[in-house]
Amino acid sequence: MNAASPASSSAAASQPPSALKGQLGTYLGLTVVLLGMIALFGSMSEYFLTRDTFISIANEIPALAVMAVGMTFVLIIAGIDLSVGSVLALSAAVTAAAILQWQLPVPVAAMLGLATGLVCGTVTGAVSVAWRLPSFIVSLGMLEAVRGGAYLVTDSRTQYVGDAISGLAAPWIGGISAAFVLAVVLVAVGQLVLTRTVFGRHVVGIGTNEEAMRLAGIDPRPIRIIVFAVTGLLAGLAGLMQSARLEAADPNAGVGIELQVIAAVVIGGTSLMGGRGSVINTFFGVLIIAVLEAGLAQVGASEPSKRIITGAVIVVAVIIDTLRQRRAERRLA
Template identity: 40%
Template sequence: MATDTLKTSNAHQSPKAPGGSAVLRRVLLDNGALSALVVLVGVMSLMSGDFLTTQNLLNVGVQAAVTAILAFGVTFVIVSAGIDLSVGSVAALSATVLAWSATSQGLPVWLAVILAVGTGILCGLVSGALISFGKLPPFIATLAMLSIGRGLALVISQGSPIEIPESVARLGDTLGGWLPVPVIVMIAMGLITGAVLARTYSGRAMYAIGGNEEAARLSGIRVKRQKLVIYALSGGFAAIAGIVLASRLASAQPQAAVGYELDAIAAVVIGGASLSGGVGKASGTLIGALILAVLRNGLNLLSVSAFWQQVVIGVVIALAVLVDSLRRRA
């Protein structure tokens, strides 16, 4: 009898399995950027009947693609408590190298693509070497690379756009007549970023360096070597972003991607990464890039001035950092 009573009492005290709405609420609370994206999409769809259409949502994906690919590379840097201001210029330089080598120099397209990606990686290695061995602050080293990359792009192109090969231009088309190729590239690069961060030695080293560089060094991590890897990855991702951007523009333009480095950093921060290092993930970065794209797309549909759009995006970035700071204190 006592046993039956105990069973009955335990049955009454056992917590109920959480319902679907409770699980969804918990997920949104634990992922502030995702919550913001859901709310933003809801608001924009209510304010504009054209927003929540298949074609417009695909447009949002295309608009987010270049920023997201750049931001994935910057994620590696910010997780390790660094900063990379050069990715926009490196993207433009890599695309210019591709177009120049394939058209003016007559190299095969596949070799021109490899040369372009190699250019981005080399730029990242130079930045990493200046930081690791030259002891320059990341801000100064990558600011210098920003100027060098843009200058070299102008020198190579003589300040004029260069037409890209048709096979590269197809990257800006759609697959099956509806799925944009830039969106596919964005998803692929996001998966690579997530795999590097979660499943490789270098990914774990990034978090360790960002959390405490001295402790990482004492634990046996070769910090200087890992910083070379980190900035090389950022440069390589910037090169791929530059190729995707050139495919959309049908030409390599030396003045392309101006200011994109700030959008990339903003996407990473909005996605939940900490500028002090040790925190960040690929999914958050993707959500941050989508938030920026949804904002711009929605404000365009609402005929909001481009000047005011900059103000709104600045406010969103400030709020994202403020909310993250308050959440960490709590």
């Protein structure tokens, strides 16, 4: 096993020119789509191509971006986590309760919120691994259970924390919040972990062929649990970011956001079948979702219309992913 590990690691680290060309093509394609959407909405609304619009978009996406980083790893191992929106709400609720009811210092309260997300993610991963259950089912159950926990902690009422943790959302550099800078840093770290570490190669290997990983002497179970645990931790961080921006913890926060997270990851090219993905591309997907929502709002699209268009974008992204997968299979055949 030890003799095979360096070889497999170096093979995974050195990507063939075709793979690099494919990555560059994906980057270029996503960039063209993003710029095309900006140009389209800029032509439809005279207020879209303004500094205020882009600062607003940047300050609204940190929570979505950090959750999408974790979801990228989950999809790469051929899993899914539908509970991230509820975990966001519960983590924010615990933080607010720690500040308002338990009178704990803000740093301690924030750590409790992050720990809540970590525990939720760990439970989801451990249950799905221990009983070999589909993560879809386990996370669906966690979605309901954790949402109920958020209602209990907040007594089903919005908890106003004021400016206790508003520093995360406060303007920092040119109006950009610290939360956005932190989200960009986490995207960069996530990409480095995925592409430059042994853990990242194991994540890709599990999504590509889990049985082959077992035969190579690598136990995929702890890796799966770690991926879900980190995803829960990032959802907890997203809860802090959203509470900082709204200065409140709402038990209804994050309802449906898991669909936006998955949409951003899939639009970024991460395969729903597992084994392929990029955190940088996921960030492009987050930007595309954010620009789409901001543009539709500025041109006066109704809420039902926005949901229909966003859903259509998700379906198109899945179709493109399926066609790409079939083309790759034909090429290998």
